[in-house]
Every structure is written in structure tokens, then in C-alpha cells.
Amino acid sequence: MVHVYEAQVELPVPAERAWAVLVDFGSYPQWNRFTSRIDAELALGRWVRMRVHLGSLTLIQWERICELEPLRVAWELPGPSWLLYAKRVQTVHATPAGCVYRTTDTIQG
Numbered sequence: 001m002v003h004v005y006e007a008q009v010e011l012p013v014p015a016e017r018a019w020a021v022l023v024d025f026g027s028y029p030q031w032n033r034f035t036s037r038i039d040a041e042l043a044l045g046r047w048v049r050m051r052v053h054l055g056s057l058t059l060i061q062w063e064r065i066c067e068l069e070p071l072r073v074a075w076e077l078p079g080p081s082w083l084l085y086a087k088r089v090q091t092v093h094a095t096p097a098g099c100v101y102r103t104t105d106t107i108q109g
Contacts, residue, residue, distance in 0.1 A: 001108065002106065002107070002108040003106070003107045003108070004104065004105070004106050004107075005104070005105040005107075006102070006103070006104045006105075007102070007103050008100055008101060008102040008103070009100070009101050010095065010097065010098065010099075010100050011098050011099050011100070011101055012097060012098040013098050013099060014094070014098065014099065015071055015092045015093065015094040015098075015099035016071075018092045018098075018099050018101055019071050019092045022073070022090060022092065022101070023042050023073065025038035025039065025040050025042075033053065034052065034053055035050050035051065035052055035053075036051050036053060037050065037051040038050050038051075040065070042065070042068070042073070043065065043068070044065055044066075044067075044068045045064060045065060045066075046064070046065050047062055047063070047064055047065075048062070048063045048064065048065060048075045049061075049062055050062075050063070061077075062077075062078075063075040063076055063077050063078070063086070063088075064076060064078050066087070067089065071091060071092040071093070072089070072090070072091045072092075073089075073090050074087060074088060074089040074090070075087070075088055076088075082109070083109055084107075084108075084109035085106070085107070085108045085109055086105065086106070086107045086108075086109075087105070087106045088103060088104070088105050088106075089103070089104045089106075090102070090103045090104075
């Protein structure tokens with residue numbers, strides 16, 4: 001069974017500014033209540049260590065950067081996909097009024 005969760009928001013800032021905030025992992029506690037800490041180097045194949053809050057439960061989660069392009073990054077949970085597969089893709093697109101940030105989480109297993 002595959003579950004896909006998507007969200008997007010329009011931001012009144014240039015796409016490059018939104019991207020800079022998105023990949024400034026040290027600033028996550030200032031704006032992200034779900035993922036309050038990320039330790040990672042922004043490079044393809046590198047590990048991403050996240051502190052994730054699921055209601056009253058706090059988890060440490062390890063994923064790997066599997067896509068890295070201008071204004072697009074994705075990380076996924078490594079391991080056998082038949083057991084559990086999770087991938088988050090985050091993109092920023094320029095618009096005349098600023099940009100659109102979009103996140104897509106695909107979870108299966």
C-alpha cells in the first residue's frame with residue numbers, strides 16, 4: 001500500500017531565498033515543528049539525521065539524500081522497500097509573485 005502526502009505554499013520571496021532557508025539545516029528549529037533538527041551535509045548520497053516529532057513521540061530518523069538538483073532535494077529511508085519505503089521530495093519553483101514550495105512524501109510498506 002502506497003500513501004502519498006503533498007503540501008505546497010506560495011511564498012512572497014524569490015525562489016533562491018526560499019531554497020537557502022530550506023537547505024540551511026541548522027535553522028530548522030526556528031520554523032519546522034515536525035522536524036526540529038537536521039544534521040546533514042547537502043551532497044548526494046550523504047546521510048540526513050533528523051529529530052522528528054509525531055505527536056508526543058520524538059524519533060531520530062536516518063535517511064539518505066537521493067536527489068539533488070537546483071531548487072530540488074530528496075531523501076529516502078534506505079533498506080528493503082518491501083518492508084518500508086519513504087521518500088520526501090522538496091522543490092521550490094519561481095513565480096511572478098515569488099515562489100511555490102512543495103513537499104511530497106511517499107510512504108509504502
